[in-house]
Amino acid sequence: xxxxxxxxxxxxxxxxxxxxxxxxxxIGQIVGALPGLGPSAGMALLLPLTFGLxxxxxxxxxxxxxxxxxxxxTLTSVLIxxxxxxxxVMTAVDGNAMARKGRAGAALSISAIGSFIAGIxxxxxxxxxxxxxxxxxxxxxxxxxxxxxxxxxxxxxxxGGSPLKSLGAALIGLMIALIGVDPLTGTPxxxxxxxxxxxxIDFIPVVIGVFGIAEVLASLERIESVQPIRTRLRDMWxxxxxxxxxxxxxxRGGAIGLFVGIMPGAGASIASLLAYLTERxxxxxxxxxxxxxxxxxxxxxxxxxxxxxxAAIPMLSLGxxxxxxxxxxxxxxxLHGIRPGPQLMMQESVLVWGLIASMFVxxxxxxxxxxxxxPVFAALLRIPYVYLxxxxxxxxxxxxxxxxxxxxxxxxSLFFGVLGYLMIKFDVPRPPLVLALVLASLMEMSLRQALxxxxxxxxxxxxxxxxxxxLTAVIAALLLPVFAAVRRRRDALRAGVGTGR
Amino acid sequence: MFRRTFTLGSAALCASLYAGLAAAQDMRAPTGPIEFTxxxxxxxxxxxxxxxxxxxxxxQGLVENPIVVQNRSGAGHSNAYNHVLGLSGDENTLLTLAxxxxxxxxxxxxxxxxxxxxxxALLAESELIVLTTPDSAFNSLQDVVAAATEAPGxxxxxxxxxxxxxxxxxxxxxxxxxxxxxxxxxxxxxxGRATFLGGNVELxxxxxxxxxxxxxxxxxxxxxxxxxxxxxxxxxANVATAQEQGVDVVYTxxxxxxxxxxxDPAVAAWWAxxxxxxxxxAQFQTWLGENLYRANxxxxxxxxxxxAEGQQTFRDVLTQIGLAK
Numbered sequence: 001x002x003x004x005x006x007x008x009x010x011x012x013x014x015x016x017x018x019x020x021x022x023x024x025x026x027i028g029q030i031v032g033a034l035p036g037l038g039p040s041a042g043m044a045l046l047l048p049l050t051f052g053l054x055x056x057x058x059x060x061x062x063x064x065x066x067x068x069x070x071x072x073x074t075l076t077s078v079l080i081x082x083x084x085x086x087x088x089v090m091t092a093v094d095g096n097a098m099a100r101k102g103r104a105g106a107a108l109s110i111s112a113i114g115s116f117i118a119g120i121x122x123x124x125x126x127x128x129x130x131x132x133x134x135x136x137x138x139x140x141x142x143x144x145x146x147x148x149x150x151x152x153x154x155x156x157x158x159x160g161g162s163p164l165k166s167l168g169a170a171l172i173g174l175m176i177a178l179i180g181v182d183p184l185t186g187t188p189x190x191x192x193x194x195x196x197x198x199x200x201i202d203f204i205p206v207v208i209g210v211f212g213i214a215e216v217l218a219s220l221e222r223i224e225s226v227q228p229i230r231t232r233l234r235d236m237w238x239x240x241x242x243x244x245x246x247x248x249x250x251x252r253g254g255a256i257g258l259f260v261g262i263m264p265g266a267g268a269s270i271a272s273l274l275a276y277l278t279e280r281x282x283x284x285x286x287x288x289x290x291x292x293x294x295x296x297x298x299x300x301x302x303x304x305x306x307x308x309x310x311a312a313i314p315m316l317s318l319g320x321x322x323x324x325x326x327x328x329x330x331x332x333x334x335l336h337g338i339r340p341g342p343q344l345m346m347q348e349s350v351l352v353w354g355l356i357a358s359m360f361v362x363x364x365x366x367x368x369x370x371x372x373x374x375p376v377f378a379a380l381l382r383i384p385y386v387y388l389x390x391x392x393x394x395x396x397x398x399x400x401x402x403x404x405x406x407x408x409x410x411x412x413s414l415f416f417g418v419l420g421y422l423m424i425k426f427d428v429p430r431p432p433l434v435l436a437l438v439l440a441s442l443m444e445m446s447l448r449q450a451l452x453x454x455x456x457x458x459x460x461x462x463x464x465x466x467x468x469x470x471l472t473a474v475i476a477a478l479l480l481p482v483f484a485a486v487r488r489r490r491d492a493l494r495a496g497v498g499t500g501r
Numbered sequence: 502m503f504r505r506t507f508t509l510g511s512a513a514l515c516a517s518l519y520a521g522l523a524a525a526q527d528m529r530a531p532t533g534p535i536e537f538t539x540x541x542x543x544x545x546x547x548x549x550x551x552x553x554x555x556x557x558x559x560x561q562g563l564v565e566n567p568i569v570v571q572n573r574s575g576a577g578h579s580n581a582y583n584h585v586l587g588l589s590g591d592e593n594t595l596l597t598l599a600x601x602x603x604x605x606x607x608x609x610x611x612x613x614x615x616x617x618x619x620x621x622a623l624l625a626e627s628e629l630i631v632l633t634t635p636d637s638a639f640n641s642l643q644d645v646v647a648a649a650t651e652a653p654g655x656x657x658x659x660x661x662x663x664x665x666x667x668x669x670x671x672x673x674x675x676x677x678x679x680x681x682x683x684x685x686x687x688x689x690x691x692x693g694r695a696t697f698l699g700g701n702v703e704l705x706x707x708x709x710x711x712x713x714x715x716x717x718x719x720x721x722x723x724x725x726x727x728x729x730x731x732x733x734x735x736x737x738a739n740v741a742t743a744q745e746q747g748v749d750v751v752y753t754x755x756x757x758x759x760x761x762x763x764x765d766p767a768v769a770a771w772w773a774x775x776x777x778x779x780x781x782x783a784q785f786q787t788w789l790g791e792n793l794y795r796a797n798x799x800x801x802x803x804x805x806x807x808x809a810e811g812q813q814t815f816r817d818v819l820t821q822i823g824l825a826k
Contacts, residue, residue, distance in 0.1 A: 044543030044572055051556050138699035184686050185824060186577060186608045186663040195583065198609070199576040264695040265688075318698060319714060320691045324542060327691070331544030335552055337791050341714025405573065406580070445688065452685045453657065453701055 005127055008353030012361050017057050017354070024061035025362045028068020029369065032075070035082045035212065036204050036399025039069035039308075040324035047332060055336035056351045060358040062332050063312075066325040067119060067359065070268070070305040071366045074111040075377055078104055078297075080392045082212035082399070086203055086269035086438040087304035089431050090276040090296065092211055097292030104378035109238045110246055110294055111301040112370035118254030118302035119363040122309035125258055126316070127356050130345065134317040137262035142449035143460050145265050147470035149443035152270055154477045155277045156432040159290060166432045169423065173436030176201050183445050196408045203438055204403040205413035210430050212396035213413060214420025216389050237375065246298040249279050253299030254306040261310020264322045265446070268307040269438050275303030290429075309359060316352055318342055528771040531592035534567045537758075538585050539597045540578025545689075546708075547599040548572060550624055550756050553788055557779045564775055566593075577605035577664070582614045590763040595621065595772065598757035598808065603815045604664040610826030615812050618759040619769050620805035622776040626795040627754045628728040629670060630712040630740065632697070632705050632721035639703065642725040642746040648703075649680035657683045657702040661690035664824055666754045667706035670727060672818040673750045674743075697721070708754065709737065709793035727752045734793070753795070755811065757804060773800035 011017060031042030043065045050058035073084040078095035091111065098107040125133065140148075153174075157167045179190045180200025191197040253275035260271035279299035280289045289296050311322035312329075319341035321327035330340045338348055345352050381388075400413035423430050454460035461467050537551045551570050558564040573581040578601035585596040596602070602614050633639045639648070649656040660667045663686040671684045685702065687693040690711075697705035698720055707715065709732065715721030716736055723740045726732060729751050731742060743750045758776065760769055779785055780798045789796055799807050819825040 040543065047543060048552065048555065048570065051560075138695060141696055141699050141701050181576060181609075183688070184663055186605070187824075187826065188609055195579075199580060202575075265692060314695070318695075320695045320698070321544070324544075327542065327544035327689075331549050331552075334549050334792070335556075337788070339710055339714060339791070341711075342718035342720055343714060404575075404580070405571070449685055449687070449696075452683060455654065455683070 004349055004353045005357065007350060008355075008357035009360075011056060011350060011354035012060065012357035017060055017358065018361065020053065020057050020061040021064050021358050021362045022365055024064020025068035025071075025365050025369070028065035028070075029072035029366065031065065032069030032072025032084055034399060034402070035076050035084045035208055035396060036401070036403040038073075038085050038324075038403075039066045040328055041403070042069065043325060043328040043332075047328065047335070050332060051335070055333065055338055056354045058332055058336060059329060059351065059355050060362075062329055063355060063359065064362045066329065067305060067308050067362060068366055069325075070119075070301075070308050071112060071115055071370055073304075074108060074115075074301060076395075078107045078111070079377065079380060080212060080388075080395070081215055082392070082396060083207055084399075086207070086434070087267070087272045087300075087307070089207070089269070089434050089438075090272055090300040093290060093431055094276075094293050094296045094300075097290070098294060098297065099378070099381060101292055103292070103294075104381055105375040106238050106242055106294060107297050108374035108378060109371060110242060110298045112367055112374065113238070114246065114250040114253065114298040114302035115305035116363050116367040117250050118257055118306040119309055119366075120360060121251075121254050122258045122261065122306040123356060123359040123363070126309060126312050126359075127353075130313045130317045133262045133313050137264060137314050137322075138318075139466055140263040140265065142446040142453060143464055143467040144470060145263075145442055145446035146450055147461065147467060147474055148266060148270065149439045149446065151470065151474050151477060152273055152439050153436060153443065154474065155273070156435050158277075158481075159429060159431060161290070161427070161429045165428045169428050169430065170432040170436035173433040174440045176206065176433075177437050177440030177444075183441065184448050196412075201412065201437075202404065202409065203434070205400050205409045206416045206437055207434050208396045208400045209413040209416025209418075210420035210423070210434060212392055213417025214424055214430070216393050216396075217417060217421040218424045219385060219389060242294055245284070246295050249282070249295040249299040250302045252278060252282065253302035256299075257303030257306025258310040260303070261307035261322065262313045264314045264318075264320045266442070267311070267323050268304040269435075270442075271303040271307035272300040273435060275299040312355075312359075315340070316345055316355075319344060527767055528774060529765065529767040530771050531566065531768050533593055534569060535564070536594045537568060537570045537597060538581045538594055539570055539572050540574060540581030540599065540601060541572065541597075542574040543572050545574075547597045547756055551597050551758075553785075554624065554758075554776070554779055557782055557784050557788075558775060561779065561782050561784065563778050577601045577608070577662075579605050579609070579611075582618075585759075585761050586614065586617060588761045590765070591761045592765065592768050594761060596759050596761070598759055600666050600669070600754065600815070601662075601664070603808075603812050604669075604819060607816050607819050607825050608664050613812065615759075615808050617762045619762065619764040620801060620808055621758050621760055621769055621772045622801075623755060623757045623797055623799040623804045623807055624776065624780070625756050625789065626797050627708040627710075627793075628726055628732065628795065629666065629706050629708060629752060629754060630726050630737070631724050632707060632712060632715060633703055633724055634697070634700055635719055635722050637703060637722060639722075639724060641741070642743055642748055645704065645724065646678045646680060646748065649678070649682055653681035654683050656680075656704060657685060658704045658706065659693040659696035659702040660684050660686050660706070661693050662686050662688070664819060665690075666752075667693075668822070669815060669818045670706055670750070670752050672822045673752055674748065676818075676821060677748050677750045709734075710791075712737075713793065732793070752814075755797075755807075757808060759808075769801065773804075776800065 031037045043062050073088045077083045077088040077091040081092045081096035083089050083092040095107040156170045157163045182189050188198045256275040257271040260266050280286045311326045314320045314322050315326040333340050400409045539548045539551050541547045555568040606613050725743045726740045727743050
């Protein structure tokens with residue numbers, strides 16, 4: 001195995017390959033930073049350019065775009081609170097809150113470091129354990145995915161603020177997700193015979209509207225009083241205290257990300273949400289979550305990069321893509337005349353190990369690229385908001401159009417901008433809406449698949465061991481707040497009795 | 502948009518017939534960049550096929566115009582075909598024809614796409630194989646039929662998507678054998694394959710190149726191929742056709758290309774010529790061999806007749822399984 005890894009490194013370190021890995025991560029960094037243009041769109045655009053390259057070089061470059069985008073996506077999330085992808089929603093909340101406190105540089109730095117450590121850790125897992133992890137990933141199927149998504153939805157209610165408002169926002173998200181076409185039968189539903197609605201409502205215009213545009217609308221009211229964010233160079237850098245607080249968050253986030261990443265059906269968005277929520281349980285300052293918790297940012301960013309590397313495990317050892325990006329990597333292999341599947345690691349070992357080695361190299365490039373630039377990007381926020389607001393609006397609208405090449409998406413993002421504005425006004429948290437929208441399709445599809453698998457019997461959730469564990473977690477998530485409330489009341493009563501009042 | 506395209510339907514039908522007649526006529530190249538509109542995401546089979554053709558057309562110097570493969574994915578390819586249907590007479594856009602272009606209008610009750618567009622060429626065909634899990638008690642298609650007869654609905658298929666090729670094939674199998682089989686749709690063909698590899702279901706349909714990997718690695722056991730004859734390759738030589746096993750089902754997945762309604766017959770004829778030339782290159786033949794696809798180079802009216810026949814099969818089966826609106 002080690003020999004193969006050495007051969008892989010020998011391939012990845014050829015000057016020509018180094019150049020293309022660098023190009024890949026650079027392009028990834030850029031497309032990731034543009035909202036609407038995610039890694040898969042960027043990879044699809046560049047796919048034809050790889051025809052002239054050796055297959056291994058092509059795959060190294062395309063993979064670079066895939067994980068480079070995870071680093072780049074942090075940029076818009078932190079600076080203007082517009083996540084480029086579903087996996088950046090938590091960063092858009094806490095990372096941007098940090099930016100408002102003048103700590104954008106720290107948020108960007110910890111994201112880069114967290115992504116790097118988690119990325120390297122995941123690549124080691126790919127190198128050492130891909131086949132067993134892949135077969136473990138296959139143990140997760142419809143029943144497990146349903147419970148995982150349900151766990152996510154329930155946890156959204158506890159994201160902070162009023163639980164009732166959070167669940168209300170999540171409910172709106174779930175309802176939006178129902179519009180379009182029934183995923184199992186293909187028949188239109190809630191579309192009122194409108195072709196636009198029949199396509200369903202994509203995540204991109206919603207997130208661009210609810211986050212980016214709504215934020216601009218809300219700040220227009222107080223544009224006179226909005227001061228550019230004052231940042232001192234000292235605050236740009238990561239402090240020792242930050243690092244001490246985050247080092248285990250990165251490990252935990254990375255582990256969760258890898259775990260979710262190896263499942264063919266669950267992606268980086270669930271990974272970052274679960275990592276964020278887990279971190280809040282471990283954090284010494286859980287009250288900061290939602291208001292700029294650096295450990296929350298570290299965990300979420302570590303998780304989404306780990307998941308994006310973890311998806312390489314089912315891809316390389318089974319030929320099954322775990323995400324839109326890995327699907328394009330597989331397509332690139334096919335276009336270069338290589339048939340992906342369970343035998344890929346044996347038959348194309350130079351390619352596979354070259355790819356794995358290139359991920360080490362690429363992550364290092366990204367760290368070197370991002371760390372020194374974090375304060376530079378953070379300094380963008382010193383631009384007065386009057387100038388910044390139109391730019392944010394422009395980037396948002398172009399992003400909405402670029403995602404689908406359809407002007408209706410732009411109108412839709414404006415509509416959701418107004419909805420997001422109203423949510424800000426009525427103090428309704430916005431992340432639950434977006435996260436529920438993302439989780440809804442997985443939840444619906446997997447519930448119905450599970451019941452088809454079991455011929456309609458709900459016992460399938462109890463009979464499968466992993467499913468049973470997740471079910472227990474779901475029940476605990478539902479009951480614990482009730483127990484806690486009961487105990488609080490009892491304690492309050494006792495305290496009342498104790499003081500004799 | 503739907504109302505407008507509907508009134509164009511009959512005119513387009515005439516235009517497509519006319520395009521057939523024009524085959525012997527003069528040909529004219531379009532000017533400017535070309536878009537191949539693909540309804541699947543990057544990496545889906547229609548996307549890979551169109552990218553391969555774009556590559557061959559450019560590299561072999563058959564087409565000088567720059568070609569961009571544009572994924573307008575989502576909503577059962579309707580984002581893609583509605584885009585092309587809205588471009589009546591446009592000479593710079595071609596639509597990739599994969600099964601959802603046929604089935605989505607049938608399922609959603611909207612006007613047929615195939616009846617409106619200008620047929621240009623059939624690009625490739627793929628035979629399909631049915632696999633079961635390696636440790637399954639099934640050893641032939643007959644075993645499956647026996648099990649599905651004894652306990653209707655108890656045999657499960659992990660499929661690609663509702664109304665997809667494997668769903669149609671499941672429907673044909675049900676009709677031919679008088680059985681009921683549970684088809685479980687997924688987000689994509691590979692998501693269905695994950696469910697199959699995880700041992701959650703009995704059956705899975707695959708194209709030959711997908712099946713090759715599963716069979717060689719021992720993660721799938723082939724039961725039948727749904728073509729008229731067996732495949733010559735060593736791996737598949739022992740796989741009996743469904744017909745040999747007494748189940749009269751022959752079904753091939755196919756991909757084609759068409760132009761917008763009212764495309765100038767001279768331009769359609771030019772494209773037909775170019776695609777035909779591309780299928781004759783060694784580069785294409787190598788690709789075909791690697792992917793275990795089949796060529797059947799029909800163009801213009803011949804391709805149109807082939808597509809119309811395909812559409813009829815889709816409509817019959819979708820009506821029978823209750824999905825047609």
